[in-house]
Structure formats: C-alpha cells, structure tokens
Amino acid sequence: MSSWPNEPGGNAHYKVAIPRISRKPPLAKRQRVARACDACRQIKLRCNGQRPACEYCSAIGSPCLYSASKREARQIDLQRLEERVQDYESVLGDVLLHCPQKNLKPILKLISERHPEFLAALRQSARLPQSSPSLKFNLNLERMHITYRDNRFGEGLSLQRQPLIQTKSIRHWTSLVEDDVASHLLSFYFTWENPTWHLIDQELFIHDLETRATRFCSPLLVHILLLFGCSFSYGLHSFTDRRQEKALGQKLYDEILRLWAREKETIDIPTLQSGILLGLLCCTFGTDRLGTELIMRGAAMYYQTDLHKDGAPYFQCVDDDLRRSMARAQKLISWGVFDVQSLASQVYKKYSEWPQPPSIVFSPEEAASLDESHMWSPYPFQTPIFASNTYNIARFRGKLADLVNETAALSLKLRDSTPTEDSWTRGCEIYWKLLQWDQELPPEILQGRNSTPHNLCLRMYYHCTVINLCDVFEEYSLKQPQGEPAFEAAEIKSSAVEALGSLILYYKHFHGWKSVPIVMLHYLCVAGIHAIARLSPSEMKWMKVLESSVLGLWNMAIGWGRLGKAFLKIIGFLLRARKVNNDHITPKTAAIMDQLDGAYWTATDAASLAADYVVHSVPSDLTSTASDPGLKVIARSTVEDLIKAAEKLTL
Template sequence: MWAGGLQCLIRHPSPGVHPPRQAPEPPEPPSDHEDSLPKKRKLTNACVACKNAKEKCSGEQPCTACVRKARDCVFNPEDDQRRRIPLRRRIDELEEEQRLFLRILRTLRHRSHVVDGLLDYIKKEKPDLATIRRYMDQHLPPHEFRKTPELLRIYQDVERFQDPIPKRGNQALNIAQLCDYPPFLGMARPWTTLTDDNGFVSHLISLFFTWQQAFCNWIDQDLFFRDMNAGNVNCTFCSPILVNAILAVACLYSDYPEAWAEPGNTDSLGQHFFTEAERLIDAEEGKITFATAQGIAVLYTCLSAMGKDRQGWTYLSRAVHAVEYLRSTSDELFRTADVPRDVMAGALDYLEIGLFGATVACTLCLQKEPIMKPPKGLQLPIHQGDDGTWSPYPRQMDPVPAAHRHCALNYRARLAEIATDVCEALFSNGRKPPRPDLEEVVTRAYSQLTIWMHDLPGCLHCDDHSVPEILSLHQYYHSIIMVSFAFLRTRAPQDDETTEKSIESAREKCISSAHIVSDLVNIHRNQWGIERVALFDIQFISVALYNLLDDLRDEKSHAAFRNLAKAMMVHIPRWKMARGMFRLIQIAMTQLRAYQPPDIVEIFRTFEQGFWRPEDWNSFSSAYPNFSIAIRQDKGASEEVDMDRILAHWDGLTLTSDTGSELSGG
C-alpha cells in the first residue's frame, strides 16, 4: 500500500519530454515576529547539580533550576562537548604524527637504496609530515617490501609496531624510550602474561642478547627468534619459561620503570618475570624440554645477580642434569624436533658447550667442585660465514662486526676444561692439597693456559676496539690465572724459606693479571661505556680487586684498583650481587689492615653511605667467598668464608673515615 501511495505522489514526465522550467518564486520577507524571537541555543553542557538530579538545565550559570532551589551551580568544563571534540581530534592528529615519526625512524635504521632515497628526499625537499607520508606510501608501499629479503626486514620491523604507543597506563614516555630502537624484535604474546607491549619485550630481549649473551651464551639466537616470532608455543627453541627467564635477567639491565616489580624498589628488578618463570617450571612437574633446560640455566644467572646464588645453584644443577638427559635421549629429541636432524644436533652441541663454559666459571668464582663434565669431542664449526653486527644497545652507535660466536664458545669451553682441573684439585673434598701437589696442579694449568693463548685465532685476539664477548673471554683467562696462583701466594705454617721464591712468583702473576683485567675494563668503558657489562664480568672484576688489596702502595696497582672499584660501583645500585661483593672487599681490606689511599677510602665511604645499610645482610643468600680468607694457608684462618655468613657477622661494623685513616697508616 505504501508503495502504491508513494507512486501516486510522484509525477513522472513522459520519456523525452521535459517539464517547462518555472522561475523561482521570490522569498517572502521575514516577519517582524520571527526577528523578535531569540534563536534556540543548543546546550552542550549541564551543571553538576542538574546532572546528579537528572533535571533539565538551562545552560547558563547560575542555571534556572539552581536559582529556584537556592543551590550552588557548578559547571565542569571537561564535560563540555564543544571542548572534547577538538581535543579528541588533536589527540588523534598527534598519535598519527607519532606513528609516522616512528615509521620514518624505524625505516631509516636499515640500509637500502630506497631508504637512501627517502633520506635524500627529506634533506633536499624539506617536506612536511603529510608530504613524507605520501612519499613513503608511494615509494615504500608494503607490497614492495616483500620483493627482497632486505626490504622484507624493514617491512617486518615497521609492521610489528604499528601501534607505537605502549600500553603503560598513564606513564609518560621519556626521550630515551621514544628514541629506543631495539636491534632484536620479539612478541609479548603468547610468551608472557605480564605485558602485551611488544616494544617493551623487544627492549628487554635486545638487552639480553646484547650483554648477557656475551658470556652466558647457550641459546642459538637465530633459532630462538625464528620460533619466538612465529608465535607457536608448541615449538622447540622457544617457550614461555625461557622467555620469562630472559625477560627477568634483562630487567637487570633496563632503566624502564616497567622493569621493576615494585615501583621504586631496585631490588625488585625482574622479580615479576622471575616469579612467572618459576611458576611455569613448577607447572611442568619435572618435564624436560630443550627450551626449558635453557630457561632453567638462565634463572641461575638471575638469582645470582639478585644475591641468591645458593638458590641459584640448585637451578644450575637442574640445568646440567637436564642437558645430560637431553643428550642421553638425543635420538628421541632429533625425531620429534621440528627442524632437520643436523640443525637439532647443532643446537644441542651449542647448548652443551655454552653451558659448560659458563658453569665452570661459576664453580671457579664460587670455589666449588665442578658439577658438569667437559663435553668431550664436541666442537662447533668455526669461522662460519657472517655473524652479523653488534652495537652497545641501548646506546645509539654504528654497528661493528660481531665476534665469531662459535669460535668464542669453543675457546671458552677449552678454558673451562683447564679450570675444571684446577677446581677439582683445589675445591674437592673440602680441603686444600699440600703445597707440592698444589704447585704441580697450578704449573700444569699455567702451561695449558699459555698454549691456549698461543693457539687463539686472530678473530679472538684482543685490541682497543674488541667487542664485549672477546673482552669477557680474556677476563675469564686471567681470572683462572689469579684464582690458581692466589693459593700459592700465601704461606702455610709448615713452609720454609725455600717457598719464598714460589710465593713471590705467584704474587707477581696474580697482580699482573689483575692489571690486565683493569686494562680490559678500560677498553670496555672507552669503547662501549661501562653502564652495562656481562654479569660474569663483575665476578672477574671482584677477583682482580682481591688480588690488588695488599699492593696499593704501588702506583700501577693503586690506579688499577681505583679503576676496577669505580667500574663495580656503577653496577652496585642495579645488582645486589655487586653490592655484596663490594662489601666483602671492604671487609677484607679491614681484616688485612692493608694500606688504603685516601681516594680508595673515599670510594668505600661513598659506597657505605649511599648504597649499604646495616640490615642489608639479611637479604643475601650467597655462598660467594671472601677471596682473601679462602686462599689463606695458615690454620688460624677464619672458618667463615661465605658471603651471607660474613655479612651477618660484620653487620654491626661501620667503617668511618676515622677507621679508614687509622688503617691507612698501617
């Protein structure tokens, strides 16, 4: 019916016949009555009282209702739609500009002729942002990126962060975060439930593989990123346990507020990710996978940095047993892996060799009996193609060629084999061997170390431009020398004058290696900055400091000690382990009644006043030894060697400037 009625109202002209065009009628003049009426104003806001009472508001202040009811009339300007619409529009514009800005910066990170063309265009034409967007849409469209691997990487880099505004509540981004361009890209989901911010996860992942991987290298990063960015939790080389463990350690390197589990509490760095990884391990109920073994080992380094290496040692032992299990069931591992057999075999070799090199470094610095056997007959292929580039992220510097990862792993494992013999001789059965036996072990180890250095390939030689992976390798070498000969530089009650020459020779070797460690730290500082180093570097620095304690009257030793102490002080606010180690060195200097130059006294005063509280001892669970006590051969040496026990004993000690002055006079 409606259709028929509607047809009746429409007059259809005959085909080809046009109705005559009529002149428009002149408009009627407005009446005086219409002019006298005020125009109706559209209300865009109501007062607070009318809103709460759900009454009609007249819109002026005071409004009619509030005057009638004799109440305060208050308007909230934030509720005015006339204000909110342009503000929302401006926010959208700023967000779009930020997206474009980050798209430009992330594109310029890469090297390509199209990127060079974009840079030249910006320099020559000086276009505005809208023009740059049109240029990029025209010359760098997404479908073009897929044509070459080089452009595909740019596309993936930009596309993965299409939403550049991290979900960080109401926190404002600082300049460092806005200008942060992680060299490694990773996804938050499905790997962790604690954040969905891909940018933050990429930041942490990049910190880990830039710094921690320089020494604790048992994760093949190419295979790891392949599986992580595929987003499939049922894969071989990535798992929620491994990712959360990596994020926990990486938080120890981060300045982002999200890295703290408790805002303002530096000791909580990474604790939330650690707790998540621990929960996931418990949920596995003993199940061992390739990625789980890697993650458990990573948690050891996290606990060690937190000053809880007693608990960490149990994780390290579990990781070693897990690798032994994977090796014993390797046929099943190769059969079920989602990669070819040779790739899986290479990854297992990588894990075993890498973990062995780092584990023995732990036993050396903690003065424990080795818990992992040398992987006999294993060697990774050396000088295999291009290992890519390295840069000291988050510092913005031009990348340099990375160290040959396989070469570094192989030679770190060879050092670990030498250190294993030393640790078995010195720390097995809880007693030190007689001096003649000790000299035989140390002499043999030193001969092997000399051969190791002679055979070192050119790619691992150290110079003023070496990357941290090579610097850490050489610090490891000198730490083995210092630990070995330190047990020969002290006198036992039964020693006679014939041992004096041996004692002096051992002392000279220890001090010489400590000087070289200081030089290596200087290279790191001058070339890459000292704000971030591999976690094990702190342990090597600590060993060097102990060996210089009684030689501070020597100008070179004094300078080396000052340099190493300042380097450790940089990491004390971030790493509790470094704090405890430095406190032990302070206590050792007091026990030895060693000479303390005024500048060294000032460093310890700064530490004690700014970074150490008497109650801090109670937060440590560490077996890290007081080196100067542990190496003593006389029977009168204190039985208290472990960090947590010594700190508990010395809790009431306050080293004032008067005490320092008194000791320095000795």
Template sequence: MDQEPAPQPQPQSQSRPTLTSKPKRTVTLGACVACRKRKSKCDGNRPVCTCCAQKDTECVYELGPNEKPSQAMKRKNEEMQGELSNLRQLYDFLRLRPEEEAIEVLKRMRSTSPDVPPSQRIQELADFVRHGNSLIQQRLHTPPRSGPGHEPFRPVTLPPLRQALDSSGTMESYNLPYLGIHSMGYDGPATQRRRYIQDLPARTDGQSSLPRPTSIEAILQTPSSAAADDLVADPRLGYIGNWTCVTDDTGFLAHLFTIWTEREHVYYHFFDREAFLADLSCGRGDFCSELLVNVVLLSACFHSSLVKDRNKPFSETSIQTSFYHEARRLWDLEKDRDSLTKVQAGMIFYLAMAKYGRDRDGQRFLLEACMTAQNLGLFHYEPTHNCITPSHVSVDRWKRARAVTAWAVHNFQLSMSITYSFPVIIKNLPSLPIPYQDTDSLFRSECELHTILLDCVGIMQDYEHTVLQDAHSIDRIEGCYSRLRSWWRSRPDSLDPDKHPSQVHLLCAMQYNVNIVKLFRPVVDRKTPSEQAAPYVARARCVISDSLREIRRLVNLHDTHHGWSNAITFVIHGITVASFGTLDDMSNRVSSPPQTETDERYGGLVTCLRALTVLLSYSYYAQPIFRLLTQKCKTLGVKLPAEVQGALDYCTSEEWTKKAAELVSSQFIADTRSVSNDCESSTMDAVISRWEHFTLDDGQT
C-alpha cells in the same frame, strides 16, 4: 629708555642641546660563521651578509632565518638523534640480518657519490633498511595472527624530537608497524618512563644518591625510538608479547631481549638464537617456551635503564619482580618435563638469582638444568629416545640446537663452580661436537677453554691436598698452566682484546687471567710452606702478580673504551679478583707504595673502585662486594678516592646493612686469600651477617 622684556622661562627640554638621533640598531639573532671568526659586525642579510659581500667570502649561517639559539639547539639535537638512530639501525641490521642482506647494504655504502653529504647518505641507507627492505621482511616473516585489532605492516614513523619539545598539546598518533605495539602519541614515551625508568633521587626509601651513569646515546635516544630500532633490526621480536602475560608493551619487550642479547647471550651463548627466534615468531615450542622467554626478560631487566628499581631485589614497584614471579610459576609447571628450553631457562634463572645475591637459592635451578641435560642425552655417548629429531624440524637445526645447549650448560656450570666455589655438577664432556665450525669463533674458543678447565678445576679448589713437596702436584699445576697459555696464544686475531677491544673480548681476557690466579692461589695461600717448597711459592706469586697486572690493564681498557654503565655484569668477578689481589700484593710489600694514581697498582685499584660505584647502581650484588673492598682498603690504610664516598655512605648505612643481611644468600668468596683459613665463614652471606654487629670504622671483615 625702554627696558627689554624679562626673559621667559623655557621648558627644561629646550634648555639642553639638541642631540642627533641615531637609527635604531638592527638586532641580528645569529652572525654568520665568517663574521664570527673575523669578529666583524654581521647585519644578517641573506643569503650573503654585507660584510661577506664586500670581502668576497663564503657566507654560511648556522641559525635558520629568525631562529633563536635555543631553537637551533633543539634542531641540532633532533639531527643528532636522527643520525644516531640511523647508525644504530644500520649497525643492528648488519649484525643481525642474514649475510646476503647485509652484503646488499654494504654494496650501497660503497657506491656512495662523493657529492652526497655523509648525513644524507646515512639517512638514505637507513631508509632502505626501514622501508626499501620491508617487502622482503614481510615475505620472510608472515604474521601468525590476523583479524580485528591486528593492523597490517606499515612503515615506522616516529615523532621528531623538535616537535615533541615544542608541542603543548596532544600530537598526532605515531604508529609502529608490528603486531602488539601500541600507537604512541605525545604521552606514550612519558607513560613508559613512569612505568619503567628508575630515577635516583637524593634519598628515596633510604637510598642515598648513587652515580647515574649516562651516555650521549642515553641523552639523545628516546625509549620509543630504541624499541623501534630493535624491531626494525629483527621483526621477529614483534611476536615476543605472545609469550608473556606480564606486559603487552611489545616495544619494551623487544628492547629487553635485544639488550639481553648484547649483555648476556653474547658471552654465555645459552641457546641457538636463530632457532629460538624462528620458533618465537611462528608459535612453535621446540626451541622457545613461555618459561624461557620470561626468564630471559627477568635477567634482561638488570641491563635496562627503563626498569625501575633494578638494583633493589624483589622490589614491589619493579616489573622485574613480575617477570620473576611469572618465571617461577612456569618453572613449577614444567617440574616433570625435560626439554632443551628448560635446560636453558635453568641456567639463566641461576644467573638472575646470583645477580640478586642469592646464588644459594639459585642452585636448585642449575642442578635441575644439569639433570635435565643428562636426561636428554646431551652427555651420553649412547643414543637415547630423546635424541630423535621431530619430524617438523630439520636434522641440522636439531643437532645444532642440542649441541649448543650441551656445551652451554657444560661451560656455564663449570664457570659458576669456579666462581662460586661449589663442586662441579657435570664431570664429563658433552657427547656432541662443538657447533658452529665455520662461524662464531668466540663460542668455539670458550668451549675449548672449558675443556681444559674441566681438568684444572680440581687443582683450583684443592686447598687441603695440594702437596708442594710432591712433584706430581707441581706437574699438574704446570701442565694446566701450559695448556691455558697455549689455548690463549692460539686464539684467532678476531678475538684479540687489544686489536678488537669489545666488552666481550675484554671480559674473556679478564676471565683467562682470573683462572690463572685461581690455579696458583692454593700454592701461595698455604699457611706454612716448607723450605723445599719456597721456590715454587715464589714462582706462583710471580705468576699471580703478572695476571693481576694484566687484569688491571684490561679494566683500564674497558674503562676507556666503554665505561661501566652498560657492562656485562659478570665483569664484576674480574674486578673483584683484581681488587683483592692487588690489596694482597700491596700488603705483602716491605715498603708501602706511593698512593697516587701514577702508581700502577694503586691506579688500577682506584679504577676498579670507580667501576664498582657505577655497577652497583644497577647490579645489586656489586654493593656488598664494594663495601667489603672499601672495608679492606680502610683496614690496610689504603686511601679511598673522594668520588666513591657517596656510594660508600649508602652501602654502610644501617638500613642497607639490615636489608643486605636479609637478602643475601651467597657462597661467593670475594677475598680468596681467606679460603685457606675457613671457607664457610668467608662466604659473602657469612660476612654480611657479621656486619650487623659493627660499623666500617671497626675495621673488621
């Protein structure tokens, strides 16, 4: 019998069952919107995927063909940046341009076809503002300089964000249309950031991590586009570089002036803006000067995130210090000269020094500004030789500029007198009528307020001679209180902080209540009120408590609507009064209130503390106030929120304390209740000088 041959070993691969291979799955980068909602598998076919074709539904893709999600994110950021920039330009155009030009844009807005997408219509309106109106702007603002190196006006062209992100080499140069502005290529914005932007590392020069306030605008809008927007809104700012030798970066200078207008001038109204810009663009010196421009830029640096070390006074690496030295040099050159611009510069110089925490040093600038104003006849009812209108200036513009300056210096020195507890410098009203009778209701309203405050300031500062047994003293207090309340109730609806909660309206409302607190403070701070005076002391406490509650409400409104990263820095005063007043109110209670944010007083105090932690990141003077406030909280056993700990560690460090003792020269009194005991030892420089000898744990103030 024949044997069958032995089976031969088979390869391993042939020993397994054969599997049917599936077609390779197509990778779809991005499913359409409908498939994502249905959680269906989308094959990515365009313009309509198979699934949508079968179900007869609309097929829309958020990603472009062969576009990755990261690329789509860049594209969306570019679109958001473009739309934000367009909206900002439209807003600034409507706010800053003459009424007839603004009305033309409004007409175009209202003529929008319903078929046009909103983003497209916004782009068309922005293009009209940028380019369609450029011929009008050129006719209105003829450049004063010409010659080699000075290019004619050209449309604005900025590098797209997507191209900037994707580019690995030098991009095409993007030119801006105004004199003195450098062509800005790929390294333009980065160079500017290296020069101006303040980055806050964990520890740099002994500085611990401070809050870095951000906003969607700060994230999406580059410095270069912000500068271009400022120049488009008012091309006259293209000439600001002619008035300073600190830097020739016109875009940066225009940015500083614009942000200063929004964060300081809007509240203080130091000068007639139109007269200033007209002279700035034409090279005249009646309403503009190198001194005034450099002081404005110095003060503006506090408000710009592009400025390095803006919360470190006199930093050698900050351009702000260069503006300070240039302004001081120009001030000395104008020592024996009287002019409107010197009055205005003196006020702004004082404010800048106060923000440095050196209001004592700034006093000389304010005193000289007031003296110059009197020399110019702004407070004299008899005509002087300084009242004569220059032949090249219209009578209306001259009168308006003088009136604005007179009322600005009157309001400012009176407000600073109340804030920093020094005697009023000018004790009579301006000889000129309040300007802007048909416009600017805010400035006129503030002038009316300070007319009342001039009669009240004596009571606010009269801690030694307020005799509560004297009916005359009580009548004076009640008379001022009644006038203040009547003024507040008569304000136009356009200034109502609840209906129109802009930063300046909220600040004005805070200051109104601060003035009421200061009016009644001497009454409740008397050491031993008599039995006869007790009822009126109780009334004063009630009025103060109501005003403090209102300030806390306004602080919460500000926190909700605006945050604190771009605040008008004078808001620190209202926050300080509310904070220390609230602590006094809490300490006077028989039983301790629940320290939770549901308690109105404690919640308001926490909001004030959080606000200061942001403000101190760009306003140095908020730092010692924050430390003093947290110190008092600790003394009274008030719980501090965890998020303020980083700022607290920084402001209580040995290095910070030593520098503060060297820097601060201030007569500001934060804890007003201590005034009745010893005014001089209660000033901030006196308090800080004592900090060198103890730590926060000592619980002393």
C-alpha cells in the same frame, strides 16, 4: 732706555697676534639607513630611506619597494612550518582519537618503523590525546629516543632506528608487556648477556617465539629473558634511574616463580635453560646456595639426558636448513651449559656435574664461516661496531672452560686431602695448558683487535683462572718438587692480576657500566680486592682500577641485586682493615664507600644473605685485625663470612 718686550715691564704693543686658519663648518651627520630599497640595492646606490618613496625612486617615478630580509624570510618560513605542523598534529590527533583501535596499530607501527623520534615528538605534543593507550611507551627504544632528543645525550652517538630483535607475538607468551617493550628488552639480552654464556640459540629461540613452537621457547624462558633485559635497560638521562625497570622486573619475577613451580619437572631445553638462568639470578640476589643448586641441577639433567651427545634426538629435524641450525645450536648450548657449571664449580667450590666436556665442537673452518660478516654494536647505540667473532670466541671459551673445570677439581681435591707432590705436578700441567691456550689465540680475537664485551670477558676469565690456580699453591705452601718445570706461583699470579686490572680499565673505556654481563660481578670483585693491596699515591693505575671496580659494582647492584652491594661492603671492610686513607683512593671511590653504611646496606640485606661465593685470594695483609685479636678472618673466606666479620669489626 727701553725694555725688551719679554722683560718685565716691556711695552705691550710689541705683542703680535698669530693669524688663525678659519675652520670649515662641520658637515651634517648622515643618518644611517637600516635597509636600502630594492631599486637602490640593484644598482648599488646609497638609498636615503625616505618613505613612502626614496629620493631615487621619486626621481625616476618608480614604486619604492622593500623585500624581506634573510632573517625575516626565515622567520616567515618558520612560522608557516609551525602552522603546518599544528594543522598536521590536529589532523593526526583526530585520527588517533576517533580511529578504531584495530585500525590504529598499523598507523603507529608505520610511523615507529620509519621515524621513531617523530612518534616520540608526537607523544610530547599537548595537542594529541594523552590518554590513548596506543601511545603508551615504557622501557622501549622510543623512550630512549625521547631522552636522546631532549637532553642532547652523547654527542657523536646515534641510536638504533629499531630494536635488533623484533617480535610480533609476545602476547602469546605473556600479558605483562607489549611487542615494543619485549623487542627492546630481548635486544638487550641478546646483545650483552647471551654472547658471553651462549645458553640460548638466538635464531631458534626467535623462530619458536614467532611461530609459537615450544622446542626452544616457553613462557617461563620468555619471562626470564625479559627480566634479564630489565637489568640491562636504563634511561639515557641517567642510567642509575631504573625505577620502571625494577617495577616491571618485580612483576616478571613473581610470574617466573609461579611458572617455575609448574614447569620445573619438565625435561626439555627451555626448562633446563630457565633453571640455570634462574640460578644465576639467585646468585646475584645473594642467595647462591639456592642459585648454585639450580645451576648444577640444570647442568646435571642436560648431561644425563644425553643432550650433549652427537645425534641427540632432541636436535634432529627433517628440514635441511633447520637441521643445520639445530646442529649449530646443540654445540652452542652444550658448551654454554658446561661453561656455566664449570665457573660455578670454581667460584662456589662445587663438584662438577660433567665428568667430561662435550665431544661436539666447532671446527676452525666452521667457526670462521659462521662469523663471516657478523658484527656487534652496543645496543641501543649504532656505534662503535666491532667484528663479533662470536663462534670463534665460543670455540676458545669452551677450551678454557675445560681447564677451569680441571682447576676447580684440583682445588676441591686439595680441600679434602693433604697436598702431595702429585698435586704440584697436576697444577703445573694445568698451568702449561693455560699458557698453551693463550698462545694459540688467533689475532682476530686478541684484545687489541676485538674489544667486544664477550671477548674482554674471555680474557678476564683466563686471568682469573690463573689467579685461582696460583691460590691453590699459595694457600697450601707447597714446595716445588725437583725436576718439575719452573712454576713461580706468586710471580705468575702478580702478572695475572696486573693484566686483569688493565682489562677492567679497558672495558670501562670502551663500554662503561651501563649494560654489563652478569659475570662482571665476579671479575670486578677480584680486581677490586687485589687493587687494595697495590694502592699507593704513586700507583695511579690501581687507584683507577679500584675506582672502576667500585663504580662497576655500584651500578651493577642497581640492576642485579644484593651481591653487588655485598661485594662493595667487603671492599669497604678491607679498606678499613688496612686503614687506607682518602689520599690513596679517588674522590669517587671515597664517596661510594661513605654510602655503604645506613640505607644502602640494610639489616634486611645482611639477614637475607646466604652466599657461599668464595672471595678469591684476599691478600693476607688485608685480613689483619690487630684492633680485635680475637676475630680471625682467613684469606679464602666466603662472602657471608666476610660480611659477618665486617659487621662485628669496629676499627
């Protein structure tokens, strides 16, 4: 019996081999050609890339040529451009090195006007003579162009091509700066500070600056405006780096003191303006006893010499065009002086030097005509651009300053006498006037349509005045008389604080804290203190308001002096007094608060402080000092009182 083939022991011859399909020999791998010759590319033929001639070119007997690739062509063009730039730089270097100095300035001026970034690039070139004094640039727009180019700062933003204010005669007034630096610093002042106060008429000041006239310009005033400009200037790579500004500012301040001692008794517009501006600077230095004395002295002299009256001889002129400019300037300057002394009366509790406001005012039609096509941009940047409404805002700011004056007078009256029902009636009248003022604002200067710094400052001015008025009633616990209109001081104040906090965030969103008008020290302090009373983990708004106020004061202290640091010290003191932990504040706020001890606030700062600035409405729950019952901190304290309390208090 035979076995099946698949069984164990089956016959092997039953296994049949499966036929296999023979494989084709593998094709030789075609070598990749990096680039085809010109002839093959033209007829779209695969080129074998052989050199010196490919297969196709050899067959047709044509020269085998290869053109440069796009990348190689670009590299060749770039190399040629670099060689050309080197040649041009070499020629320009010889011109700058050997050309007489008097012939060199027009060349640099032409380059600077047309292409400031080109002159900045030349300054960076190692081939140019670095020792040439004509290529010196500090605190000018050219320096910002260099930083802008090197650091790619501010995507989507572009810098001005030239300063908004341009002077060619600064050497007549000072030897400390040249025309480009002066133009840059004056542009900062007239962009950020002057639209808020309107102490200086820009047109007449620049006219006298260039013609060397002295009716609206003087060496003292020029140096003070340049010093203000230093407080607004910064380096684009880091606006906290202001070492050069501080160095120049110190030289300017030394010269200001010398000129003030010589000119302070002169009765003219530039000297009175200089005294008020110098007073504002002293306030930022933490010496507001001297500062307010200078402000009130300047305001009193202006009023006593009848410069605020229609037909004042100082503003008379034969030339028709200049006479119209004089009339406009008189209104601006008069209301600017009244405005500053009114705010000083409110904040520092001083009696007003003006029995009544100026009688000369801008009509609505006149303001609209002057504002036509007048725009504002945040120098040194070109954008964003807003309709300025300078004169319309000035018109309403003057009306508000009158109410600020009335509020300050009421507060001083209550300080020196017992509160009465008449006091309540007077307070109610002022409040209803404030409400009417707010309701009469035209749409074009509401914050939703106009976000310029001077317009946002106008809104903050209004809300701080309402807060100050409500403080009068809260402090004295006055009972509302029967028959008077409803006036809930606590509720009205709370609403004003809410609006002020929103405005601080609004300002930060649009403008940041690079260049900030001096009055923002006051608004940031008030907002920061009230933010502390509203802190909670669920109230993110007030954490952000406190952060913005602290950051704003921190950066303003770099440019404006000791008062910003004192305000920060007070905020830190109040945070400790309330035992606020880091869960209730942002990391940025905590980081700055940690810096307030030691080098940032020194013994010299504490000893040099002479500040009567009244810290507005410190909420009573922020002044509790249970750990030291013997230490009493009242709600309406001066900066110096609170700083002394902070120095003594150990929590």
